[in-house]
Amino acid sequence: MGEIRLMKGNEALAEALIRVGCDGYFGYPITPQSEVIEYLSKEATNRTGMVVLQAESEVSSINMLYGAAGTGRRVVTTSSSPGISLMQEGISYIAGAELPCLVVNVMRGGPGLGTIQPSQSDYFQATKGGGHGDYHLIVLTPYNVQEMVDFVKLGFELSEKYRVPAMVLADGAMGQMMEKVELFDQIPRRTEFPEWATTGKPHDKERRIVTSLFIEPEVMEQVNLRLQAKYRQIEAEETRFQTMNLEDAEYVFTGFGLGSRIAMKAMELAREKGYKVGLIRPQTVYPFPYAIYRETAPKIKGILDIEMNSGQMVEDVRLAVGDKTRVEFYGRMGGMIADPESVLKHFEKVYLGVE
Amino acid sequence: MSNLVEVPVNPEVVQDQFVVYKKPKTLTDKPLHYCPGCAHGVVHKLLMEVVDEMDIQDKIIGVAPVGCSVFAYDYMNIDMQEAAHGRACAVGTAIKRMMPDKFVFTYQGDGDLAAIGIAETIHAANRGENMLVVFINNAVYGMTSGQMAPTTLPDMVTTTTPFGRDVKTMGYPLRMSELLAQLPATYYITRQSVHNAVSVRKAKKALRQALEYQKEGKGFCMVEFVGNCPSNWRMTPLESQKFVEEKMTQYYVVGDVKVPGGK
Amino acid sequence: MTEEAIFAGFGGQGILSMGMILAYAGMIENKEVCWMPSYGPEMRGGTANATTIVSDTLISSPIISNYDTVVALNQPSVDKFEEKIKPNGTIIYDASNILRPPTRKDINIYGVAGSEIAIKLKNIRVLNMIILGSFIAARKTVKPESVYEALKKVLPERYHHLLPVNQKAFEEGMALI
Numbered sequence: 001m002g003e004i005r006l007m008k009g010n011e012a013l014a015e016a017l018i019r020v021g022c023d024g025y026f027g028y029p030i031t032p033q034s035e036v037i038e039y040l041s042k043e044a045t046n047r048t049g050m051v052v053l054q055a056e057s058e059v060s061s062i063n064m065l066y067g068a069a070g071t072g073r074r075v076v077t078t079s080s081s082p083g084i085s086l087m088q089e090g091i092s093y094i095a096g097a098e099l100p101c102l103v104v105n106v107m108r109g110g111p112g113l114g115t116i117q118p119s120q121s122d123y124f125q126a127t128k129g130g131g132h133g134d135y136h137l138i139v140l141t142p143y144n145v146q147e148m149v150d151f152v153k154l155g156f157e158l159s160e161k162y163r164v165p166a167m168v169l170a171d172g173a174m175g176q177m178m179e180k181v182e183l184f185d186q187i188p189r190r191t192e193f194p195e196w197a198t199t200g201k202p203h204d205k206e207r208r209i210v211t212s213l214f215i216e217p218e219v220m221e222q223v224n225l226r227l228q229a230k231y232r233q234i235e236a237e238e239t240r241f242q243t244m245n246l247e248d249a250e251y252v253f254t255g256f257g258l259g260s261r262i263a264m265k266a267m268e269l270a271r272e273k274g275y276k277v278g279l280i281r282p283q284t285v286y287p288f289p290y291a292i293y294r295e296t297a298p299k300i301k302g303i304l305d306i307e308m309n310s311g312q313m314v315e316d317v318r319l320a321v322g323d324k325t326r327v328e329f330y331g332r333m334g335g336m337i338a339d340p341e342s343v344l345k346h347f348e349k350v351y352l353g354v355e
Numbered sequence: 356m357s358n359l360v361e362v363p364v365n366p367e368v369v370q371d372q373f374v375v376y377k378k379p380k381t382l383t384d385k386p387l388h389y390c391p392g393c394a395h396g397v398v399h400k401l402l403m404e405v406v407d408e409m410d411i412q413d414k415i416i417g418v419a420p421v422g423c424s425v426f427a428y429d430y431m432n433i434d435m436q437e438a439a440h441g442r443a444c445a446v447g448t449a450i451k452r453m454m455p456d457k458f459v460f461t462y463q464g465d466g467d468l469a470a471i472g473i474a475e476t477i478h479a480a481n482r483g484e485n486m487l488v489v490f491i492n493n494a495v496y497g498m499t500s501g502q503m504a505p506t507t508l509p510d511m512v513t514t515t516t517p518f519g520r521d522v523k524t525m526g527y528p529l530r531m532s533e534l535l536a537q538l539p540a541t542y543y544i545t546r547q548s549v550h551n552a553v554s555v556r557k558a559k560k561a562l563r564q565a566l567e568y569q570k571e572g573k574g575f576c577m578v579e580f581v582g583n584c585p586s587n588w589r590m591t592p593l594e595s596q597k598f599v600e601e602k603m604t605q606y607y608v609v610g611d612v613k614v615p616g617g618k
Numbered sequence: 619m620t621e622e623a624i625f626a627g628f629g630g631q632g633i634l635s636m637g638m639i640l641a642y643a644g645m646i647e648n649k650e651v652c653w654m655p656s657y658g659p660e661m662r663g664g665t666a667n668a669t670t671i672v673s674d675t676l677i678s679s680p681i682i683s684n685y686d687t688v689v690a691l692n693q694p695s696v697d698k699f700e701e702k703i704k705p706n707g708t709i710i711y712d713a714s715n716i717l718r719p720p721t722r723k724d725i726n727i728y729g730v731a732g733s734e735i736a737i738k739l740k741n742i743r744v745l746n747m748i749i750l751g752s753f754i755a756a757r758k759t760v761k762p763e764s765v766y767e768a769l770k771k772v773l774p775e776r777y778h779h780l781l782p783v784n785q786k787a788f789e790e791g792m793a794l795i
Contacts, residue, residue, distance in 0.1 A: 056478040060445040067446030071453040178653035198434035211437035265679030341683035
């Protein structure tokens with residue numbers, strides 16, 4: 001058993017960043033995740049010597065992340081929706097240069113300056129690109145404070161395994177709420193770095209170049225083919241999800257992050273009323289767990305997808321099930337949060353004809 | 356190698372004692388893509404000569420910009436990173452913070468450093484990042500073929516100032532060295548040129564000085580080069596050198612702008 | 619056992635810490651806990667609230683539609699949350715502060731004179747501990763000892779000299795039920 005603490009999501013994430021042996025954090029304050037840089041500024045440098053740098057902007061943060069990741073170090077930035085939008089160019093460069101690193105998005109409502117209240121409206125941005133070019137991030141969606149910790153570790157491991165940047169896609173509620181969390185033990189910072197890292201040209205070896213520029217289209221296509229091959233492998237091997245009560249389920253509620261928590265409560269309320277409802281909760285939204293939806297679809301009467309947006313992940317759910325089952329959506333936007341009773345009412349209305 | 360003609364060498368001539376000039380070993384054999392007469396080639400060479408002389412090829416990491424020198428890493432035989440447009444100082448900052456015992460430099464043009472990347476430049480300077488910024492100021496956007504730069508001289512004609520830069524609507528040329536020299540955290544700021552033999556020798560000393568300061572952990576150093584762009588200035592290389600001497604260095608005065616202990 | 623509670627009042631009344639202390643006490647008793655504050659501009663002087671769930675089993679949603687217990691320290695909180703209490707649920711409110719008390723017949727209503735006790739103790743800032751005492755006496759969600767333990771964790775060490783007055787306040791609050 002690791003150390004058990006009651007922690008706010010943002011602080012638990014920051015603590016996990018220290019414990020995972022992070023070498024550097026580059027970030028710019030933005031609500032609702034400024035606790036991360038505050039916590040790190042107080043704790044990190046004294047404990048592990050980790051560099052914590054408050055940059056002049058998110059644009060600078062993400063480019064610092066690029067430079068630091070290029071030295072083979074474990075590095076991270078965190079922000080919230082508008083800041084993540086600013087970072088998209090840099091994220092595309094990081095993907096193109098095949099640098100492992102972690103980007104955390106504690107989402108708030110948009111578009112534009114939006115609101116500081118929790119939202120899940122950056123699903124498309126996180127999973128379908130965001131920046132320019134054919135690339136993907138490995139996107140993990142924590143649904144409790146424990147996963148805010150666990151996905152820091154998993155995110156780095158996957159990112160480093162594939163040299164694909166990873167994102168923790170959380171939301172304001174995950175960042176602000178407190179839960180019991182088990183922390184993993186301190187992992188020492190690394191002292192040896194990968195072959196490809198720019199740490200100074202070894203005498204007996206070729207120099208290393210970190211770049212996303214391949215001006216010859218023939219070469220650029222090869223780079224793209226290599227990236228796509230990695231994405232196919234990630235899709236085959238790294239898809240993660242959780243299910244509940246699928247055995248006897250006639251209906252399935254689904255959602256990611258906070259949406260899946262609300263879906264879970266709505267499922268409990270539904271079961272109290274005798275409705276056989278199960279739950280599918282993706283933990284990775286890229287790669288998306290299409291298979292579990294596809295396999296479940298013929299056995300059930302319908303799916304209700306709950307998100308804090310206008311219906312983003314639901315497109316992947318529909319893609320997965322095709323016409324094998326009915327898919328309905330319930331969402332709130334702009335920082336408003338769906339409450340479980342309303343979800344249940346919506347379910348009763350659309351599937352059971354109960355007003 | 357089949358399309359290369361083997362040139363017979365006369366062993367009596369190719370002897371070390373007859374060598375009067377050779378390229379630094381830290382430059383690769385790749386032919387430079389720069390236009391004839393361009394300052395980039397000279398500055399690349401000077402920088403790599405200093406790397407050779409300080410014997411730090413294995414301890415230095417360079418950051419290339421977006422601009423004409425986007426392929427700097429093809430020529431410099433050291434570990435390098437290619438930054439997004441304007442972000443070299445952010446990238447350089449992080450590399451240095453991760454490896455404080457290594458040497459770090461950024462190599463940037465005027466559009467990269469003084470337009471799109473001015474925030475990163477000023478903040479890296481203001482934090483006193485212990486790195487070297489090599490700044491090539493040729494008063495024009497080279498790679499995109501001749502548009503106005505933040506450093507374009509008043510009344511100078513470019514493809515986006517076809518009637519000359521009107522300072523009333525387009526602003527004045529930025530003197531980046533003077534601007535950065537005001538920040539308390541900058542240590543050594545100097546403006547050099549490479550338009551004649553004397554200036555080349557002085558410029559090399561400045562680069563060496565800046566890297567020595569970095570070795571001592573003194574902080575942010577910038578060597579600005581008043582460069583030329585014969586192609587986009589629509590001049591011959593010689594005319595462009597003359598323009599540097601007669602016009603550019605009138606506005607961008609060559610010499611140390613900030614030295615340790617004040618000036 | 620699952621307790622789905624919300625603590626609500628003005629910013630500055632110690633609303634968020636009440637929930638946090640309860641969550642901490644729950645954790646000390648090895649229960650599952652979840653504390654979800656309202657955050658944003660309302661933290662700066664407006665109304666604030668914190669949902670706190672303590673349970674023997676896995677907690678699903680931190681966002682809930684209806685509460686077992688509402689703790690209200692001002693009028694707007696009574697007005698807003700009374701209707702969201704489950705049948706047979708509980709509301710505990712600061713009777714010294716509230717002019718229009720709850721009226722529902724299907725819930726347990728405790729109006730406690732929290733502010734008066736706080737004035738008697740010459741420390742209005744312990745109001746939250748008094749009301750938390752009433753909450754624990756009424757609901758028995760956790761043991762008082764666990765609350766005292768939790769207080770030590772939640773209060774920064776530089777304020778530990780205030781532990782006795784807080785504990786006293788808690789006991790006075792329990793006695794009000």
